[in-house]
Amino acid sequence: MKKYTEMNHDELLALKKELDKEFEEIKAQGLALDMSRGKPSNAQLDLSMEMMDVLKGDSNLKCETGVDCRNYGVIDGIPEAKRLLGEMSEVDPEHIIIYGNSSLNVMFDSIARSMTQGVMGNTPWCKLDKVKFLCPVPGYDRHFKITEFFGIEMINVPMTPEGPDMDMVEKLVSEDDAIKGIWCVPKYSNPQGYTYSKETVERFARLKPAAPDFRIYWDNAYSIHHLYDDNQDFLVEILGECVKAGNPDLVYKFTSTSKVSFPGSGIAAVAASKANLDDFRNYMQIQTIGHDKLNQLRHVRFFKDLEGLHAHMRKHADILRPKFELVLDTLDKELGGLGIGEWTKPHGGYFISFDSLDGCAKAIVAKAKEAGVVLTGAGATYPYGKDPKDSNIRIAPSFPTLEDLGKAAQVFVLCVKLVSVEKLLG
Amino acid sequence: MKKYTEMNHDELLALKKELDKEFEEIKAQGLALDMSRGKPSNAQLDLSMEMMDVLKGDSNLKCETGVDCRNYGVIDGIPEAKRLLGEMSEVDPEHIIIYGNSSLNVMFDSIARSMTQGVMGNTPWCKLDKVKFLCPVPGYDRHFKITEFFGIEMINVPMTPEGPDMDMVEKLVSEDDAIKGIWCVPKYSNPQGYTYSKETVERFARLKPAAPDFRIYWDNAYSIHHLYDDNQDFLVEILGECVKAGNPDLVYKFTSTSKVSFPGSGIAAVAASKANLDDFRNYMQIQTIGHDKLNQLRHVRFFKDLEGLHAHMRKHADILRPKFELVLDTLDKELGGLGIGEWTKPHGGYFISFDSLDGCAKAIVAKAKEAGVVLTGAGATYPYGKDPKDSNIRIAPSFPTLEDLGKAAQVFVLCVKLVSVEKLLG
The missing domain is CATH 3.90.1150.10 (Aspartate Aminotransferase, domain 1)
Incomplete structure (x- = not known):
C-alpha cells in the first residue's frame, strides 16, 4: 500500500x-x-492460585530464624524473603528491605521522606525553593504523578533504545543541584520496552551530581518479565556498578512481585547501600510496626528461589x-x-x-x-x-x-x- | 504491713x-x-489459624461487587471489608477507607500528608514556623514518636479516669492555632486502660479550635478488646457527636484488626467525614495502586460480621x-x-x-x-x-x-x- x-x-x-x-x-x-x-x-492470576494453599491452618508459621511471622517484630523483612527478592534484584540480602504490597508506595514514601526529613542528613526538600526531577519520556505515568503531587518540577529527557539521553542527563545533573532524582524503568521500560544498555548503566553509575542528595530511582519492575526464553534483554546490575564507580549511595532499586504473584497482594522491596537503607529504616521504624510477614512467608514457600520465580x-x-x-x-x-x-x-x-x-x-x-x-x-x-x-x-x-x-x-x-x-x- | x-x-x-x-x-x-x-x-494467635484456610486455591476470590480481589483496582477497600470495619468502628461503610496492615502507618501518613499537602486546603504544616500537638499523658509511645519525628512540638495534657483534662484541652485548642491535633486512645487507653467518659467525648466533639486544620487523632485500637463480658466500658461514638455539634470534620478515627487477627497481617481502616476521606484518598491514589484486597477478603470471610468479631x-x-x-x-x-x-x-x-x-x-x-x-x-x-x-x-x-x-x-x-x-x- x-x-x-x-x-x-x-x-x-x-x-x-x-x-x-x-x-x-x-x-x-x-x-x-x-x-x-x-x-x-x-x-x-490463575497461575498463582496454589499460593493460597501454602500457608494452612496447621502450618508452621515461623521464619527460618524462628520468629513467629504471625506476631509483631522484624521491621525490614524475614531473611528468606530478603534472599528471594535479593536474588530477583541481583544484590545481597543485606542490601534489601522488604516492604508491603506495593513498590510504588515505597517510591512515594521515599519522595515524601526526602521532602520532610531530607536524604542522608541533607536539607529536607520542603525547605528548598526548588526541587527538580529528570523524567525520561515517554515514561510511567504513576512516577510522574508522584513528583507532580509534591510540587517537584519535572524535566523531560528523551528516551532512546539504549536508555535516556545520557549526554543530557550528565550535563543537567552535574550543573544543577536542584535536580534531586531521575525516574528510571531500566528494563523493558514502560512504555517502550527498551532495556538500558551497558554503557547507559555505567554512565549512570559514574554520574557526578551537583546535589549530594541526588538519587536514581531505579524501578526494576520488569526484571524477570521476559516474553521469550531465547531472546531476552540483559540489564547490567547498577548497585554494583555504583560501588565500583565510588558512588555507592547513588541509587535506590525498587522491585516487587506485583506482576509475578498477585497485583495488590505481592511483596515489594528496595535495594540500596547500607547508608541509604538506614535512611529508609529510620523512617520505617516510626511509620509502622512492620509489614505483612505472613505474606512474605507465603511468597517464599510458593516460589522457593530464583529458579522457582x-x-x-x-x-x-x-x-x-x-x-x-x-x-x-x-x-x-x-x-x-x-x-x-x-x-x-x-x-x-x-x-x-x-x-x-x-x-x-x-x-x-x-x-x-x-x-x-x-x-x-x-x-x-x-x-x-x-x-x-x-x-x-x-x-x-x-x-x-x-x-x-x-x-x-x-x-x-x-x-x-x-x-x-x-x-x-x- | x-x-x-x-x-x-x-x-x-x-x-x-x-x-x-x-x-x-x-x-x-x-x-x-x-x-x-x-x-x-x-x-x-492460634485462635486465628483457621483464617489461613478461608482462601483456598479453588476459592472464588471476587468481592461482592464482582471485582477480582487478585488484581489491581478498588483503591479504598472492598465493600464487605468497609462494612465489617464500619461495624467495628460504629460508622457507615461510606465513611470508611480500608488500608493495609497497620493503622499506625495510616496515622503516620496522615501527619506526613498534613506536613507536605496540608489538611483540606490549609497551609502545609512544613510551611509553618511552629506546629504543636496535644499529648494526653501517659500515652502511647508510638504516637509520640511520630510527632517527634516530624519536629512537632508536643504539649503534655494530664489524663484522668474520664479522659484528658478537657479544661486544658479546650483552653489550649481555642487559643493557639499552632495546635493541629491531639493523640487519643479513647477506649481502654494505652497505658492506663481508661475509657473516655460521655462528657469527655461530647466536649471533644464541641471543641472550637483556633486552627481550621486541627484534628482529633482518635486511635480506637481497643474498641472491642474487652476483658469481661459483663463489665465492659462504653465509649460514645465520636463521629456522630461531631456531626451533631456541627464539627463533622474534626476527627479521624483509626482502627485495625492487628490484635484481633494477626499483628502485622491484619487490616486497618480510617473513619471520617467525606471531606476528610477525600483528603485521604487524594493522597492514597498517588501513593499506591491499592492495598491487599485478598487479605481484606480473608478477614471478611473469616469473621463474617460484628457478631463474629x-x-x-x-x-x-x-x-x-x-x-x-x-x-x-x-x-x-x-x-x-x-x-x-x-x-x-x-x-x-x-x-x-x-x-x-x-x-x-x-x-x-x-x-x-x-x-x-x-x-x-x-x-x-x-x-x-x-x-x-x-x-x-x-x-x-x-x-x-x-x-x-x-x-x-x-x-x-x-x-x-x-x-x-x-x-x-x-
Whole structure:
C-alpha cells in the first residue's frame, strides 16, 4: 500500500470515506474492551492460585530464624524473603528491605521522606525553593504523578533504545543541584520496552551530581518479565556498578512481585547501600510496626528461589507472548509502510509504545473510545500529562483475552488510519 | 504491713537488707521474661489459624461487587471489608477507607500528608514556623514518636479516669492555632486502660479550635478488646457527636484488626467525614495502586460480621483475663497499702499503668532488667521519653505464659519495693 504521506488530496478523501464506513461498522458492534493498564489477565492470576494453599491452618508459621511471622517484630523483612527478592534484584540480602504490597508506595514514601526529613542528613526538600526531577519520556505515568503531587518540577529527557539521553542527563545533573532524582524503568521500560544498555548503566553509575542528595530511582519492575526464553534483554546490575564507580549511595532499586504473584497482594522491596537503607529504616521504624510477614512467608514457600520465580515467569510469558505478537502482527500488517506510525517490539515487560503522526495521539485515543476501546490516556506517558508532540500512545495487551485483543487491535489500527488521514487532509 | 512511707530509717534499712537478699536469689534464677510490648501471645494467635484456610486455591476470590480481589483496582477497600470495619468502628461503610496492615502507618501518613499537602486546603504544616500537638499523658509511645519525628512540638495534657483534662484541652485548642491535633486512645487507653467518659467525648466533639486544620487523632485500637463480658466500658461514638455539634470534620478515627487477627497481617481502616476521606484518598491514589484486597477478603470471610468479631474477642479475653488478674492480684497482695505505688485496673485493652513514687520508675525498670525481666522503658509513655515525675511504668501482661508472667510480676513488685526503700532512705 502507498504511504499515506505520499497520497494526494483526492486519494486521502477516498480513503477517508472508506475508513469512515469501516469505523461505523465497528462502532455498531458496541465493543467494551480495555487496553489501558498493565493488568495481568485472569489466566495469569490463575497461575498463582496454589499460593493460597501454602500457608494452612496447621502450618508452621515461623521464619527460618524462628520468629513467629504471625506476631509483631522484624521491621525490614524475614531473611528468606530478603534472599528471594535479593536474588530477583541481583544484590545481597543485606542490601534489601522488604516492604508491603506495593513498590510504588515505597517510591512515594521515599519522595515524601526526602521532602520532610531530607536524604542522608541533607536539607529536607520542603525547605528548598526548588526541587527538580529528570523524567525520561515517554515514561510511567504513576512516577510522574508522584513528583507532580509534591510540587517537584519535572524535566523531560528523551528516551532512546539504549536508555535516556545520557549526554543530557550528565550535563543537567552535574550543573544543577536542584535536580534531586531521575525516574528510571531500566528494563523493558514502560512504555517502550527498551532495556538500558551497558554503557547507559555505567554512565549512570559514574554520574557526578551537583546535589549530594541526588538519587536514581531505579524501578526494576520488569526484571524477570521476559516474553521469550531465547531472546531476552540483559540489564547490567547498577548497585554494583555504583560501588565500583565510588558512588555507592547513588541509587535506590525498587522491585516487587506485583506482576509475578498477585497485583495488590505481592511483596515489594528496595535495594540500596547500607547508608541509604538506614535512611529508609529510620523512617520505617516510626511509620509502622512492620509489614505483612505472613505474606512474605507465603511468597517464599510458593516460589522457593530464583529458579522457582523464573519457572513461574515462563508460564506468564506463555500467556503474554501471543498477545504481544497478535498486536505487533496487526500493527505490521495494517500499518506497516504507511508512514503514519512507529512502534516498539519489546522482548518483555507489559507495554508496546506507539508513536503516531504529530498531533494525532489524543484524537486516536478519543476515536478508539468512541468505538468502545479504552486506551491509556494520550499524554499520560509524559509529565503533567503533556506530550509535546501529542504522538505517544501506550498499548497494554496483557489484560484482554486473545479474542478481545484481536478486536481491540483492529479498532486501534483503524483509528490510527482515520485520524492520520484527517490530519493529512488538514 | 506498714506503709513504707511511715517507716523510720532503721526499719527501712532492715527491710532493704531483706529485699536485697530476695533480689539476689531471684537474679540467680537467670530469668529472661518480657512484659514490654502489647504483643498477643501464641495462644491468642492460634485462635486465628483457621483464617489461613478461608482462601483456598479453588476459592472464588471476587468481592461482592464482582471485582477480582487478585488484581489491581478498588483503591479504598472492598465493600464487605468497609462494612465489617464500619461495624467495628460504629460508622457507615461510606465513611470508611480500608488500608493495609497497620493503622499506625495510616496515622503516620496522615501527619506526613498534613506536613507536605496540608489538611483540606490549609497551609502545609512544613510551611509553618511552629506546629504543636496535644499529648494526653501517659500515652502511647508510638504516637509520640511520630510527632517527634516530624519536629512537632508536643504539649503534655494530664489524663484522668474520664479522659484528658478537657479544661486544658479546650483552653489550649481555642487559643493557639499552632495546635493541629491531639493523640487519643479513647477506649481502654494505652497505658492506663481508661475509657473516655460521655462528657469527655461530647466536649471533644464541641471543641472550637483556633486552627481550621486541627484534628482529633482518635486511635480506637481497643474498641472491642474487652476483658469481661459483663463489665465492659462504653465509649460514645465520636463521629456522630461531631456531626451533631456541627464539627463533622474534626476527627479521624483509626482502627485495625492487628490484635484481633494477626499483628502485622491484619487490616486497618480510617473513619471520617467525606471531606476528610477525600483528603485521604487524594493522597492514597498517588501513593499506591491499592492495598491487599485478598487479605481484606480473608478477614471478611473469616469473621463474617460484628457478631463474629465479638465471638472471637471473647476467646481472646479468656486468654488475657487470667493474665491481667494475676498481675493485679500480685500488685494488690504485694504492694497494697505500702504507699509506694498506684495502678490501674482496666476492663480491657492491653496494659496496666503503674505509678511509683516520684523518681523511681527508671530505677525500677533497670532493676527488673538486671533480674531478667524486660519492661517498657520508663519515660516511654511520655513525649520525648521524658516522664517529668519519673514515676510511670507500663505493664504489658499479654505475651508471657501465665507461669512466666507470675515470675515476672514477682520480680516487678520486688523491684518496686527495693527501689522505693532506696528512695526513702535518700
